[in-house]
Amino acid sequence: MSFKAVVVGAAGGIGQPLSLLLKQSTLVKELALYDVVNAPGVAADISHINTPSIVKGYLPKDDGLQHALKDADIVVIPAGVPRKPGMTRDDLFNINASIVRDISVGIAAHAPKAFVLVISNPVNSTVPIVAEVLKKKGVFDPKRLFGVTTLDVVRASTFVSEAAGKPTESLEYRIPVVGGHSGETIVPILSQTQPSSNFDQSTLEGLVKRIQFGGDEVVKAKDGAGSATLSMAFAGARFATAVLEAASGKSSQQPEYTYVHLSADAGGKEIESSLPGKAEYFSVPVLLGKNGVEKILPIGNTTDYEKKLLETAVSQLNGNISKGVSFVESSK
Ligand code: NAI
Numbered sequence: 429m430s431f432k433a434v435v436v437g438a439a440g441g442i443g444q445p446l447s448l449l450l451k452q453s454t455l456v457k458e459l460a461l462y463d464v465v466n467a468p469g470v471a472a473d474i475s476h477i478n479t480p481s482i483v484k485g486y487l488p489k490d491d492g493l494q495h496a497l498k499d500a501d502i503v504v505i506p507a508g509v510p511r512k513p514g515m516t517r518d519d520l521f522n523i524n525a526s527i528v529r530d531i532s533v534g535i536a537a538h539a540p541k542a543f544v545l546v547i548s549n550p551v552n553s554t555v556p557i558v559a560e561v562l563k564k565k566g567v568f569d570p571k572r573l574f575g576v577t578t579l580d581v582v583r584a585s586t587f588v589s590e591a592a593g594k595p596t597e598s599l600e601y602r603i604p605v606v607g608g609h610s611g612e613t614i615v616p617i618l619s620q621t622q623p624s625s626n627f628d629q630s631t632l633e634g635l636v637k638r639i640q641f642g643g644d645e646v647v648k649a650k651d652g653a654g655s656a657t658l659s660m661a662f663a664g665a666r667f668a669t670a671v672l673e674a675a676s677g678k679s680s681q682q683p684e685y686t687y688v689h690l691s692a693d694a695g696g697k698e699i700e701s702s703l704p705g706k707a708e709y710f711s712v713p714v715l716l717g718k719n720g721v722e723k724i725l726p727i728g729n730t731t732d733y734e735k736k737l738l739e740t741a742v743s744q745l746n747g748n749i750s751k752g753v754s755f756v757e758s759s760k
Pocket of ligand 1: 548
């Protein structure tokens, strides 16, 4: 089984390597690359790779977005502007909110059944924006909309394996990361680290900070040239592949962590009622299936320290979520 995949924002720092990685997937039969600039160039380049998928590039002219989205099974969105030093993800809201809203209008019209994977920041608000647009058009399915938070999980395993003195074994390390995707809304549950690791409290707090603010290390090192692109492309491709593998019928008992509307499954409602406050959206452990979210698993036991982290995350997230919802309500 293979699918039509669309990358919206395909000519960007994330879009290009993400498109390259998706071109390597045998689960993709058609790869549509859309951007407001340079998408045909990126598509021409990638199309010379001798893997089975057909690659086409689209610009806004001649209804490019509509043609790119038509019959899509999965739409991955890394469109928008990235951070510069000193900026938070929320500082991107003013520009990226309208970009994501307009793309969502296209998805509602031309690919209403597609899996939608949102990378554009601030994810905590852009996912509610997509949901509100799809709701307005009567095509919202919470099982098919995902905020991509995989990079937080990827960073957690890298940083924890380093701290455990086993940097080459990072693939072995599995750490649940829940909440949202910015600063203190990112909550690594280090007490559930597999293989189990005993860190003292100060190492633990250092690790939590590093996972929460790992993106800043990249923004600072790039010194004005943007934020994480290559590690994000890796993480985005990993998550997109998991969604497609599940859609093709290959089930996995390994959860993916992703930011979803908690109505996607009964397990989400249980998590919502166990959280220290209201949270309509949360990054949670999800088992994927043919139709997207198949089951939301419980977050599991947390320490008192992690409960405090969850409290902070929930209070910040609510503001981010309402901001996205109000933006669509106030849009024409
Ligand atoms: P970039 O500036 O290199 O690329 C963005 C691309 O989007 C550009 O090619 C631009 O032409 C395109 N674009 C702008 N408006 C568009 C529209 N209306 N339709 C289609 N394409 C449009 O930025 P980069 O570094 O690729 O980052 C993209 C987004 O991903 C940013 O918002 C960034 O904050 C976010 N990001 C998310 C992460 C996550 O973990 N979810 C991690 C890192 C970045």
